[in-house]
Amino acid sequence: MDPLILLAARENATWCDTVCRSVGVEGSIRPGLWASAARTPPLYPDAVTLDPATGELDVLGAIDSSPGASVKDSFCSLDLQGAGFAVLVEATWIAWTAPRAAREPWDEVGVEDWVAGHPDSPPFGETLLGDPTVRLLSRGSARFALHDDGSAVGVSNVVVDDDLWPAVVGEAARRHPGVPVVGYEHGEALAAALHAGAQALGPLRIWLR
Structure with a gap:
């Protein structure tokens, strides 16, 4: 398995944890899994697998699996149909290992401005503004979030025209030179993203009950 997939999954789990904590929901990382026993905010999973050997019982035993629960199956290794889940999204992990840094910086915005300009956004809490690992960035109507977990930089909540993807990755590289960019x-x-030079790492699934 490409080690970048493990980096991408772990970065995504720590990003989910950061967002959840910003609204008062506390998850935890345990062997093979990040999970929250309490229901997470809309658009964020109740669990993210960190090891392909993590099983269905490991996941279901760590979350509130009542209707509305969701699981990010980072390696497409789970079968949760028997527990009442269905596949909501099939996606692909991506990474840039040596992106070119941008010259023109993006604007940093606060949580209130981000939400006011984009009412369909996830419910970020105010503590994100003071978190040194997180930057909410915009340029006109385009926006994305950056999260640095110490090993990789994640790009998420990306809302841009296709031709701005190189600028998104370039901003990540400008702020975090030499660090893999994942999402x-x-x-x-x-x-x-692939047209902008991303490497496709492997598939993931999001399950919803």
């Missing part, structure tokens, strides 16, 4: 996408956004 996941599907559909047209995946095609745009």
Whole structure:
């Protein structure tokens, strides 16, 4: 397995943990899994697998698996149909290992401005503003979030025209030179990211009950 997939999954889990804590929901990382026993905010999973050997019982025993629960199956290694889940999204982990740094910086915005300009955004809490690992960035109507977990930099919540993807990755490289840039996408956004030089690492699934 490409070690970048493990980096991408772990970065995504720590990002989910950061967002959840910003609204008062505390998850934890345990062997093979990040999970929250309490229901997480909309658009964020109750669990993220960190090891392909993590099993269905490991996941279901760590979360509230009532209707509305969701699981990010980072390696497409789970079968949760028997527990009432269905596949919501199939996506692809992506990474840039040596992106070119941008020259023109993006604007940093606060949580209130981010949400006011994009009412369909996830419910970020105010503590994200003071978190040194997180930057909310915009340029006109385009936006994305950066998260540094110490081993990789994640790009998420990306809302840009296709031709701005190189600028997104370039901003990540400008702020975090020499650090892998990771994320996941599907559909047209995946095609745009690959066109911007992303490496496709492997598939993931999001399950929803």
